[in-house]
Amino acid sequence: MHVNVSRDLWQDPWFLVGLSLTLLFAGLALLGPPLAPFDPWDISFSPISPPSATHLLGINDGGQDIFSELLYAIRNTVAFGLLSGFTALGIGVILGAVSGWFGGFVDAILMRIADIILAIPAIMILILTAALFQPAAYILALILASLMWPTISKAIRAQTLSLRESLHVRAASQMGGGSWHIIRRHLIPEMFPLYLIGFASKTRMAIFMEASLAFLGLFDPSRKSLGMMIAYALKYYYMEVWWNWLMPPILCLSLVIMGITFFAISLERVVDPRLRQALVEKTA
Amino acid sequence: MNLEIKNLDVAYGNGGHSIQALEDVSLKIDQGRCLALVGESGSGKTTLGKACLGLLPNNARQRGCILIDGQEIDTNDETALNTIRWERVAMVFQNGAANLNPAHRIIDQVAEPLIQHRGVGRDEARGHAAKVLEEMGLPEEFFDRYPHQLSGGQAQRVLLSMAMILDPGVLILDEPTSALDALTKGVVSRVIEEGMSRGKAILLITHDLEFAVRSADSMAVLYLGQIMETLPADELFSNPLHPYTLALKRSYPAMNSARDLGGIRGDAFYRTIHQHGHEDESDYLHSHIQVPESSHKDGHAPPSGCLFWQRCTQAIEECQKGRVRFEQAGAHTVRCLRRGIVDMLELKDVEKRYDSVAALFPVDLTVKAGEIFSLVGETGSGKTTLAMTAAGVIRPDQGSRLFEGHDMDRWMKKDYKSLARRIGVIYQNPAESISHRFSVLETVAEPLDIHRVGLEKGERVERVKKCLADVHLSTDRAFLERYPHELNMGALQRICLARALVLGPRLLIADEPTSSLDPSVQAKVLKLLLDLQIERGLTMLFVSHDIGLVRKISDRIGVMLQGQMVERGPASSILSQPCHPYTRLLIESVRGVFSVELNRGNNRQYASGCAFASRCPDRRDICDKQPPPLRNIGHVQVACHFPVERPL
Numbered sequence: 001m002h003v004n005v006s007r008d009l010w011q012d013p014w015f016l017v018g019l020s021l022t023l024l025f026a027g028l029a030l031l032g033p034p035l036a037p038f039d040p041w042d043i044s045f046s047p048i049s050p051p052s053a054t055h056l057l058g059i060n061d062g063g064q065d066i067f068s069e070l071l072y073a074i075r076n077t078v079a080f081g082l083l084s085g086f087t088a089l090g091i092g093v094i095l096g097a098v099s100g101w102f103g104g105f106v107d108a109i110l111m112r113i114a115d116i117i118l119a120i121p122a123i124m125i126l127i128l129t130a131a132l133f134q135p136a137a138y139i140l141a142l143i144l145a146s147l148m149w150p151t152i153s154k155a156i157r158a159q160t161l162s163l164r165e166s167l168h169v170r171a172a173s174q175m176g177g178g179s180w181h182i183i184r185r186h187l188i189p190e191m192f193p194l195y196l197i198g199f200a201s202k203t204r205m206a207i208f209m210e211a212s213l214a215f216l217g218l219f220d221p222s223r224k225s226l227g228m229m230i231a232y233a234l235k236y237y238y239m240e241v242w243w244n245w246l247m248p249p250i251l252c253l254s255l256v257i258m259g260i261t262f263f264a265i266s267l268e269r270v271v272d273p274r275l276r277q278a279l280v281e282k283t284a
Numbered sequence: 285m286n287l288e289i290k291n292l293d294v295a296y297g298n299g300g301h302s303i304q305a306l307e308d309v310s311l312k313i314d315q316g317r318c319l320a321l322v323g324e325s326g327s328g329k330t331t332l333g334k335a336c337l338g339l340l341p342n343n344a345r346q347r348g349c350i351l352i353d354g355q356e357i358d359t360n361d362e363t364a365l366n367t368i369r370w371e372r373v374a375m376v377f378q379n380g381a382a383n384l385n386p387a388h389r390i391i392d393q394v395a396e397p398l399i400q401h402r403g404v405g406r407d408e409a410r411g412h413a414a415k416v417l418e419e420m421g422l423p424e425e426f427f428d429r430y431p432h433q434l435s436g437g438q439a440q441r442v443l444l445s446m447a448m449i450l451d452p453g454v455l456i457l458d459e460p461t462s463a464l465d466a467l468t469k470g471v472v473s474r475v476i477e478e479g480m481s482r483g484k485a486i487l488l489i490t491h492d493l494e495f496a497v498r499s500a501d502s503m504a505v506l507y508l509g510q511i512m513e514t515l516p517a518d519e520l521f522s523n524p525l526h527p528y529t530l531a532l533k534r535s536y537p538a539m540n541s542a543r544d545l546g547g548i549r550g551d552a553f554y555r556t557i558h559q560h561g562h563e564d565e566s567d568y569l570h571s572h573i574q575v576p577e578s579s580h581k582d583g584h585a586p587p588s589g590c591l592f593w594q595r596c597t598q599a600i601e602e603c604q605k606g607r608v609r610f611e612q613a614g615a616h617t618v619r620c621l622r623r624g625i626v627d628m629l630e631l632k633d634v635e636k637r638y639d640s641v642a643a644l645f646p647v648d649l650t651v652k653a654g655e656i657f658s659l660v661g662e663t664g665s666g667k668t669t670l671a672m673t674a675a676g677v678i679r680p681d682q683g684s685r686l687f688e689g690h691d692m693d694r695w696m697k698k699d700y701k702s703l704a705r706r707i708g709v710i711y712q713n714p715a716e717s718i719s720h721r722f723s724v725l726e727t728v729a730e731p732l733d734i735h736r737v738g739l740e741k742g743e744r745v746e747r748v749k750k751c752l753a754d755v756h757l758s759t760d761r762a763f764l765e766r767y768p769h770e771l772n773m774g775a776l777q778r779i780c781l782a783r784a785l786v787l788g789p790r791l792l793i794a795d796e797p798t799s800s801l802d803p804s805v806q807a808k809v810l811k812l813l814l815d816l817q818i819e820r821g822l823t824m825l826f827v828s829h830d831i832g833l834v835r836k837i838s839d840r841i842g843v844m845l846q847g848q849m850v851e852r853g854p855a856s857s858i859l860s861q862p863c864h865p866y867t868r869l870l871i872e873s874v875r876g877v878f879s880v881e882l883n884r885g886n887n888r889q890y891a892s893g894c895a896f897a898s899r900c901p902d903r904r905d906i907c908d909k910q911p912p913p914l915r916n917i918g919h920v921q922v923a924c925h926f927p928v929e930r931p932l
Contacts, residue, residue, distance in 0.1 A: 166716065167717040168718055169719075170717075171709065171717045171783075174675060174676070174677050175730065175787075176700055176704030185733075
């Protein structure tokens, strides 16, 4: 990055909010389980108790500590989202760059595959796979990634097509730079903003997807997840537990997604010189 | 009379080492002919002149022979030498007045050879001397003066009179014009002309190239004691064959050349021989070339091989080995392993079409090693396409491309990188040709990274710094870490230049390198380009629409019109006497002479005939019907049915 990133960033409220949220949830995801006061699978407490000093968010219907459960659920959900988002980004960038740079036959094949995948509804595949095979969560995350890359890929390819005509890429090619050199040194760094958008939107999508699948009860019921917590909490909605049982997972889900989105938006603004100018004028 | 020098070697003893002043010099000057001996100072020109008179100092060892009218001069026989001196061979030394006796009146000095050699009476001799002095344009009141009362030019004329008074058959003039102004040179010129018409053989030693071209028939170019090229005198400016001759020509401020002066890369050396007690052929094997400042540093120069290779623009490995012999090449003889200046780049009948638009019609382009060839023409004339075809960036539809004598397409397929490192390219827009995500260091180091050069720690940065210093940019850490948007256009273009040069290419292709710069920055960048061209012995293909700019730097020019090259030749001829009406139009436009009629845009792609016909003032019927053939006018090639043959 050629930009003096730090100075601009620290003045950007989007970044500050996004960063704090992201850090908070990253911290919770990493340190959550050790922080958890109880084992979330321990069913030895009296079911459906209101919050108390020992059980910050009370006890659920199965006699488990909701706060501990929440910490484990955040970890699972965030990990699913990140794994899926990163994988989709990786596949999308490489295939998009390769497709745009080499063109011709490779391009035609890859883009047709992308079109086919785009036509398949991801949720349907996931529901069917989860219901029929009950795979581990990370397998589902990878399956989801393999369904999400085409949009990233299309954007990267379009950008590559315009970049390959740019003078500095032509110069590098004249200097003897091979495809690998150009993709690595020119194309991939140049498209940084695109990754941020792609990554943020795909991670968001994956987190939603995980929550939905868990909500539908398609995961192993013992696996803690925000979606599953919401689903169970809804069953006891009539019991005035919504504020200590239903709200926390919903709030966490929203805040995670907000954090990632804000973070991506602020980085993108700083990295894109045109947006950056606007930012500098605004904050000046 | 004629003068013939056969295999002359001269070495000056100098303690344990001796200096090789002349080596294997063979020359023949027929009667009524004038040969000019040119070369840098220290090349042995004067030694050769003195050797002809047996005037070499005692520490000189001489081999080979000098014949006058077929009769060998015996340098040991002083009496025989004395009759030869003045009577048959006379020499006019350089530094005019220093060669005159300050205690005698000049007329007496001029008369003296007559009295000494012919035994003529004093009065008669003085009368004769007066006549000769008068012929030299010296007024009578000067005759009785002493040398210190004369100006340099007048002293020179006195010396000429002395040499001429016995009417010798061989005349050796050593720098006769160096102290003279342009008008007085005429006197020397007249002496040479008359001498030739009266059957004298004249050896003109000079570094005044223009004078040499005007006065002599033929020319020998001397470098470090060896003759590098002999050529007809009038081809010196238009058709030099040896790289040294080209460099020498470029260093000379000739009137008809608009190009900025160039020099010759590197330093002039002198040669020493280590004496091992035997005077035979092996002397040659022990000779070294040394830089004057470090006269005791041995062994960094070849014991054999071409003497010029370190400064040559086209040296190959072979040039360091093997003994170089003379070879005949047309009217020239050259001492060069590559038989004179080679073609660095040769495009033949290259053609390029973009769908229905023809960007290049079959075009030939030859760029010789060490020269700056410029492509000029209006926008859309195919200059950039041709240059990029030469760079290997654009693949032509038809035609062949040779680089350093090898087929480019085959080379590219086999090993593109080794070709790429020999060609550096600078693009029109420096800001766009650098990735804005690269720092200065990363930008200049990119070719090194691609070619995996400078992998050792620190070497990469050192190379980058050296290159940045070469293009006069800062090399400190802070600058290396700056990004393009923090720098101005001039600095960016110099960074591009550094990037193009960092791998040490042989050919530099510059596509409108200064068009985005303001005039002052443009001047700096151009100056830099020229300096680098000389320092590194680069060959350059320069593309520009600005003929005013091109005239300052080009050796040769090619004029492009609608994908064709309509005129090409030496820059001086094209600029002073353009043959194609289109070239005249281009030059006139630069001068601010705009003819509405002629500047009418030409949008149509012509079907047949001349591409310029619709705008041409000399257009006739045939111009619309037949494509004009390429014809040679002097050293210029022009594609026009009715080329103009008058100066602009």
